[in-house]
Every structure is written in structure tokens, then in C-alpha cells.
Amino acid sequence: MAHLRAMPVNNAYRPDPRFAQLGAEYGETVGSAEFPQTVLRLRHDRAAVEVGLDTLSDEEWLTHFGRFEPLPGQPEPIAMAYHGHQFRVYNPQIGDGRGFLAAQLRDGADRLLDLGTKGSGLTPYSRHADGRLTLKGGMREALAAAMLESLGVPTCRILSLVETGEELERGDEPSPTRSAVMVRLSHSHIRFGTFQRAAYHGRRDQLGVLLEHARSTYYPHLAEGDAAGFLHEVVQAQAKLCARWVAAGFVHGVLNTDNLNVTGESFDYGPWRFLPHYEPGFTAAYFDHDGLYAFARQPEAVFWNLTQLAGCLKLIAEPEGLVAALNGFGPAYIRELRAAFLMRLGVKSVGEAADQRLLDCTLALLREKGEALRWEPLFFDWFGGFSSAARALGGARGKLYQGETFDAFRYALMEHEPDRFERLEHPMFRKADPEEMLIDEVEALWDAIADTDDWQPLYDKLARLEAAREAWDFATVAQ
Known part of the structure; x- marks a missing residue:
């Protein structure tokens, strides 16, 4: 039964709990853990405005995102059921093991958005885990999402982070460590693994229901039952997402089939990293011993996962x-990669050949300079194209910009006009360096919290990332 209790939301709040209508075969109703305390650490007010939750007081916020009293018009939380290939080994024993779908609601563009939790307690899919999230893990997810959004990558937003007052034992963090519960605002939590579960059990009926649910909810322009059209849309969305990751120098770390969704929006950030410099074999997860999900292998990983989704749909569609x-x-990935690099460099397309030349020359320059030239500063220095030459050549890395490979990059850049040149007037471009998100800074932000409970460095970093998002102004091309 949906909850209809009045609360001070505004007219932008529009509940639409579509997933609950599928029934108990697709997830189980669960409750939240009862935490010793709920201390609000982060609330993403800009994202909250989009879905009519910005008028909640902090205490009301904790009621719904710390103690998880359902929002008006929303059913009880649902731990979603799915399977997945984890490092290409099939696992039928997973599902929402420490989270649930807390709500679904419409934004101003009429997109259906999910409120999904992490660290909210035990579920039927928890197995031997404790259903909890470390505070450091929640902080890292907030940083990843904020950085990716600033760089134009389709991503979830971390709506809320609440510290919950438990001491957790973890093998990859000094323990005991502090606990938290997180809420992400995401376009969809229908994973490739959601379809895999139905296929694993031979449930063509469930596959058909899932297809129709995902089609009508996320791709309503497709005809009913159009599995090939649905897969085409997912392929195109994933190609765009993967290209944006690469242009951002981002390594997701765990590209399992339960970590990719049908709308092509990035979420569930575990052992992520951003490249310090060009390194195709760079990995984010310490346990990725074979480099399966290394930086340059991410397109391969995404495509492999797409083939698994296609294998599920083959049970109900012609191959x-x-x-x-x-x-x-x-072809979509190459096209989107060209577009993503043009976006990062702030220049307009002038045709496939010239765009590809700029992509190739940019990668060649990064490859040649290696550790001397970090990934992110190159795009910062040359944003707006060759019109930024004086700023780049006179800046901290000016001496690096010389030689035959740089000359080729410069000539390729000169072929392209600036895109919205006025963006260079933002104060960010008067700084010597861009905002980066390298591991040493992430650890320093956590150390301030762990050692002295000083949250100000994190808040300052998030504020700078918000300013960077406004400066880059990639929002118009991020969705």
C-alpha cells in the first residue's frame, strides 16, 4: 500500500512507483535497519529541487533518508532481484544485498527517477554480508558522482549521505570503521542482471514483462515487444557512457553485468579511479589482477556485457x-568518443575526418608525454581550442607543449572553432590547475574526517566541483 501521509513537499514532487507494479517476483519488500544514530553529512539540494524534495527540513530529510519512512505515494522499499556476471563468472546468488529501491518519482523533464539506497541493512539477498556501507565508501561515491557530473558523464547523483553510528569490520579499510547510509538519485536500477535472472530461470514470461516495463518506461517511442529496438537503444546509450568515461579519464573498476543499467547512466561506484596520466592498463580495483576492467579495456567490457543482455533477449526475440x-x-562508440573529446576540448565538429584527427592527436600527445602531463590538465589548458594558446603556453605546463607530436595536436586543434567561447570567462580558467580527483586527494579528504571529524575539506571540494560543473557547462550534452 502506497503511503499518502501529508508532508511539506512542493508541487514538483510527483511520485510514480512503477517498479512496484511488477510484483513480488522482481523484488522483495524490506525494511531499513534501525541505526544507533542518524547524522546528516551530505544533502544534494540542487538534485533535490529537480524532484520536489528541496523543501524538506533536515529533520524531515533524516526521517526519509536515514530512518526510511516512505515518502508520500510510495510503497514499502523493495530489494530488487537480479543476477550477474562478476568478472565474467556467473553468480545467481546476488541482488540488492545492502540496499533497496526507496522511491520512484518524476523530474521536471518527466523522466522517471529512482531513489536507491546503499547501506540500509540486511535483505534476503545479503548472504553473509552485514548490509552496511562504510562512511568512507559513501564519501567516495559522492566524490565520483560529483566529478563525473562536472565532466559531462551521464551519472547518478548522491542525494544523501547519513552517518549511522555503527562500527564496521572491513578487510580493505582500517577497522573498525564508521558506517553510513547513502541514497542515490538515478534514472534506472533495471540492470542487465535483472534480465539475466529471468533468463537463468527460463522465465520467458518474466523477460517479456521486464522488456515491456523497460520499453514503456525508458524508451516509449519503441513499439510494444520490440526487443531488437530496445537492445539498440541500450547499446547506443552504453556506447555514449563508455566514451564519456574514457574522455573523463575515468576507470569504473567493476564493470559486472549487475553494475550496468538499461538507460546508460553510470552508478554504483566502488573502487573507481581517475587516470593521473595516460596509461591504458591502469586499473581501479586492487583485486582486478588480470586487468579485465582496465582503462582501455572498458569498451570491451561493456560490449561483452551487452552480449549477455542480448543472450537473454534471444529467448523472446529473433536473433x-x-x-x-x-x-x-x-561504430557508435567511435562516434561518441570523437564527440566526447570535442566536448572536453570545447570545440565544434567540422567533419568526421578532422574530428578523428583531433582525437588521434590528443591521445598521441598524452601518450608521448606520459607521467609528465596529467590527463585532466591537458583538457583544461586547451579548452576552447587554439584560442587558449596564450593561456596554455604561458601556464604551468607550457614547456611541455612543444615537439612534433604537439605540433600535430596544435594543427588539428586549429581546424576546430571554439564552442561557446564565452565559457572561458569563468573564473575557473584563471586558475593554474583544474579540479582533479586523484587518489591522494581522496585519501586526504577522508583522513581529515577520520582523524579530526573535519568535514570542511570535503565540503570545499564538492563546492569547487559544483563551480567546475558550471564552468565546463557540459549539462546540455550530458544527458
Whole structure:
């Protein structure tokens, strides 16, 4: 039964709990853990405005995102059921093991958005885990999402982070460590693994229901039952997402089939990293011993996962259309990668050949300079194209910009006009360095919290990332 109790939300709050209508075969109703305390650490007010939750007081916020009393018009939380390939080993024993779908609601663009939790307690899918999230893990997710959003990558936003007052034992953190519960605002939590679970059990009926749910909810322009068209849309969305990761120098770290969703929006940030410099084999997860999800192998990983989704849909659709959709990934990825690098450099397209030349020359320059030139500063220095030459050559890295490889980059850049040149008037471009998100800074931000409970460095970093988001102004091309 949906909760209809009045609360001070505004007219922008529009509940639409679509997933709950699928029934108990797709997830189980659960409750939140009862935490010793609920201390509000982060609330994403800009994201809250989009879904009508900005008028909640901090105490009301804790009621709904710390103690998880359902929002008006929302059912009880649902731990979603799914399977997945984890490092390409199939695991039928997973699902929402420390989170649930807390709510679904519409934003101002009429997109259906999910409120999904992490660290909210035990569920039927927890297995031997404790259902909790470390405070450091929640902080890291907030940083990853904020950095990616600033760089134009389709991503969830971390709506809320609440410290919960428990001491957790973890093998990859000094223990005991502090606990938290997090809420992400995301376009969808329908994973590739959601379809895999139905296929694993041979449930063609469930696959059909899932397809129709995802089609009508996220791709309503498709005809009912159009599995090939649905896969095509997912392939295109994932190609765009992967290209944006690469242009951002981002390494997700755990590209399992339960960590990719059908709308192509990045979420569930565990052992992520941003590249310090060009390094194709750079990995984010210490346990990725074979480099399966290394930086340059992310397109391969995403495509492999897409083939698993196609294998599920083959149970209810003809294979020819599915194969055609999969074959579209390579061309879409290259097209989106060119577009992503143009976006990062702040220049306009002038045709496929010139755009590809700029992409190739940019990567060649990063490759040649290696550790001497960090990934992010190159795009900062040359944002706006060759019109930034005086700023770049006179800046902290000016001496690096010389030689034949740089000359090729410069000539390729000169072929492209600036895109919205006025963005360079933002104060960020008067700084010597861009905002980066390298591991040493992440650890320093956590150390301030762990050692002296000083949250100000984190808040300052998030404020700078918000300013960077406004300066880059990639929002118009991020969705």
C-alpha cells in the first residue's frame, strides 16, 4: 500500500512507483535497519529541487533518508532481484544485498527517477554480508558522482549521505570503521542482471514483462515487444557512457553485468579511479589482477556485457535484429568518443575526418608525454581550442607543449572553432590547475574526517566541483 501521509513537499514532487507494479517476483519488500544514530553529512539540494524534495527540513530529510519512512505515494522499499556476471563468472546468488529501491518519482523533464539506497541493512539477498556501507565508501561515491557530473558523464547523483553510528569490520579499510547510509538519485536500477535472472530461470514470461516495463518506461517511442529496438537503444546509450568515461579519464573498476543499467547512466561506484596520466592498463580495483576492467579495456567490457543482455533477449526475440543491434556498438562508440573529446576540448565538429584527427592527436600527445602531463590538465589548458594558446603556453605546463607530436595536436586543434567561447570567462580558467580527483586527494579528504571529524575539506571540494560543473557547462550534452 502506497503511503499518502501529508508532508511539506512542493508541487514538483510527483511520485510514480512503477517498479512496484511488477510484483513480488522482481523484488522483495524490506525494511531499513534501525541505526544507533542518524547524522546528516551530505544533502544534494540542487538534485533535490529537480524532484520536489528541496523543501524538506533536515529533520524531515533524516526521517526519509536515514530512518526510511516512505515518502508520500510510495510503497514499502523493495530489494530488487537480479543476477550477474562478476568478472565474467556467473553468480545467481546476488541482488540488492545492502540496499533497496526507496522511491520512484518524476523530474521536471518527466523522466522517471529512482531513489536507491546503499547501506540500509540486511535483505534476503545479503548472504553473509552485514548490509552496511562504510562512511568512507559513501564519501567516495559522492566524490565520483560529483566529478563525473562536472565532466559531462551521464551519472547518478548522491542525494544523501547519513552517518549511522555503527562500527564496521572491513578487510580493505582500517577497522573498525564508521558506517553510513547513502541514497542515490538515478534514472534506472533495471540492470542487465535483472534480465539475466529471468533468463537463468527460463522465465520467458518474466523477460517479456521486464522488456515491456523497460520499453514503456525508458524508451516509449519503441513499439510494444520490440526487443531488437530496445537492445539498440541500450547499446547506443552504453556506447555514449563508455566514451564519456574514457574522455573523463575515468576507470569504473567493476564493470559486472549487475553494475550496468538499461538507460546508460553510470552508478554504483566502488573502487573507481581517475587516470593521473595516460596509461591504458591502469586499473581501479586492487583485486582486478588480470586487468579485465582496465582503462582501455572498458569498451570491451561493456560490449561483452551487452552480449549477455542480448543472450537473454534471444529467448523472446529473433536473433537477427539483436545481432544487428550489437553490431552497432563499435561504430557508435567511435562516434561518441570523437564527440566526447570535442566536448572536453570545447570545440565544434567540422567533419568526421578532422574530428578523428583531433582525437588521434590528443591521445598521441598524452601518450608521448606520459607521467609528465596529467590527463585532466591537458583538457583544461586547451579548452576552447587554439584560442587558449596564450593561456596554455604561458601556464604551468607550457614547456611541455612543444615537439612534433604537439605540433600535430596544435594543427588539428586549429581546424576546430571554439564552442561557446564565452565559457572561458569563468573564473575557473584563471586558475593554474583544474579540479582533479586523484587518489591522494581522496585519501586526504577522508583522513581529515577520520582523524579530526573535519568535514570542511570535503565540503570545499564538492563546492569547487559544483563551480567546475558550471564552468565546463557540459549539462546540455550530458544527458
